[in-house]
Amino acid sequence: MGLATSVLRSRTLAALTSPHGVDRYLELVNPMWAAHEVRARVVDVRREVDVPGHPPVATITLQPTSTWQGHRAGQHVQVGVEIDGARRTTRVFSISSPDSRPGDRFQITLRANPEGLVSRYLVERARPGTMVHLSQAQGEFVLPDAVPERILLISGGSGITPVMSMLRSLQRRTHRGHVTFLHYAQSPEHQIFADELDEVRRSGHGIDVRLLHPELGDPALSPAYLERHVPGYRDVPTWACGPAPLIEAVQGAYADSPALRLEYFKPPRVAGSDAAEGDVVFSRSGATGANTGATLLDQAEALGLTPESGCRMGICFSCVSRKSEGTVRNVLTGEESSLPDEDVRICVSAPVGDCTVDL
């Protein structure tokens, strides 16, 4: 930590800038100055795959503020963008570049999901110079410092990004062991990182890359297939990341083997138009109930919880809670919202289908 950072994070400066904090002043001078918060400037947007009729994929290079603590291959980061200069929306993306040190540039690779505000903004509208808000790198799905001799990486679809970060880190660390990488995709067309993967395969650094397309006749993931290519795979340290069906197949093949580490990409849940269906989960207390169609506040109270609340009519904001998943309907306006990790007034929000609230 440099002298400037020590000063910026000192208790004296915190006291002088109370109650707002140092960052509320620094950001007005230069958005790249920060004492605690993490932000980044986009320095490059490169299209990886751009096929007409399909959502484009891009790799975005970010120069973070000096507060960025670096990341370990396999981790993800929350990226917040200000859409139309007003509404900050945040999503989680996997980091695709190899391990980074504090303050280092890094990359995320993402597909412009047609319904995804953030991914579309980043792929289609971000330009060098655009500022984004970041969290620190998060996630336990990482390579250990000492990488075992023999490892297996499995990914499906866009789950390739964290695995790509791992592959790149292994190459940079000049890992000399034996790596098997199985990637499952719908078809060989539009494969992201295709050239790089090809090069890795041919360079003969002990990395066995297999791109599989079960829908085109390649073998699906099965214990037999794994056993043939990675004998004794249940004891081989394995990292798997991808959509739910792939992860379920991997879990089945590994039983409860401690060698398996997983990263789940949840498919977006489609909410039915009928209000009273699905389950409501209050994650902090662990209470769960069938959705009655009443407001989240009423349902929480019916389950015996006592969340903070006030006016019960949407004006005082005492009851604002974080909805981590699911769709809610504002009972005053009828407006529905499906954003994950959204703050909602539970006294005027009724769940539509499954819903999880941090209460």
Place this chain on the structure above:
Amino acid sequence: MTALHDETTAPEAPESGPAEATRTIFGRLTPEQLETFGEEMDAIRQRVLAELGEDDAAYIRNVVKAQRAFEIAGRALFYLPPAWPLAVASLSVSKILDNMEIGHNVMHGQYDWMGDPGLSSRMYEWDNVCPSEQWKYSHNYIHHTYTNILGKDRDIGYGVLRMDEDQPWHPYYLGNPLYAFLLMVFFEWGVAMHDLEVENLVAGKRKLEDNKALHAGIMRKVKRQAVKDYLLFPALTGPLFPLTFAGNATANLVRNVWAFNIIFCGHFPAGVATFSQEECEDESRGQWYFRQLLGSANITGGKLFHLMTGNLSHQIEHHLFPDLPARRYPQVAEEVREICERYDLPYNTGPLGKQLFSVARKICRFALPDRKRDEATETPAPAEAAAA
């Protein structure tokens, strides 16, 4: 009710004093009218919510920038002793903006839709000894939900003043003007102690233990203000310590006096109605809107004045739509007044001088025991109010 939009005329018809207004208020509209009135208010709210966007975000960010600039300029000018008055003025403006147009409004959740943690009602902390958590409870919840309901809205007299004839008189209230003056000078402290319900402690309705958790929060804020305004910044100016100390104290005082005056003009000018708990049982949304309208008063003025009041000069619109960005109130006010005219409802507004005079009168009048009804209903005399 012919002169509703004439700002210099008191909104109440001469024959109906505050007492009568209280008792007949809900007789003004039929239930059907009340419902359509509520729907019209809802429609305004929906429309503005749908329009929120870049302009509103840019506006509040610019106000924040201006506030920080005034703050830094004020702190820096203390190094130039001849510029002391300028330093105090600059710091006062910064504190007023911080508490009113930014703090009060952000803590109402007016900018929560922006998703910016720096402007979020859950995270925002203001430059005031009252902790934001406690403020949001007593203000956003209690005051805004139960506006002007006697026995429920603790903002009626803040537990120390007699501001309504339905508060029974007691010799203690002879000090009404003095208490009001002290509350003005120490306003941020009054606000911080509001939640402690000292009057209920004295009356034995509340135990000292109930306040334990609140004490810690208040002490934390008090300590922060003391360290910043009365220790660190004065110390940074070296030999000018006493001047800077006095300057910072003055800026806090200026903010107290200004905030007190603006806020008292919001609910206490003559003609503003209060309500009994029975009247407000099982209230409909229309009725709630109606009560907010009758229980609030505006102050007329220019753009800069509205900004410096945090747009609480549009107290009526603020109470109707507490979660809409305050910069929208002047625009919404035109529609609200048009609706009030159509329903033949009072819309209490006037210049600062008039509203302040009216409040001061009330403070003094209620210091004394109630006079006979015929005398009491004489006030407010519109001619007198207009002359103020």
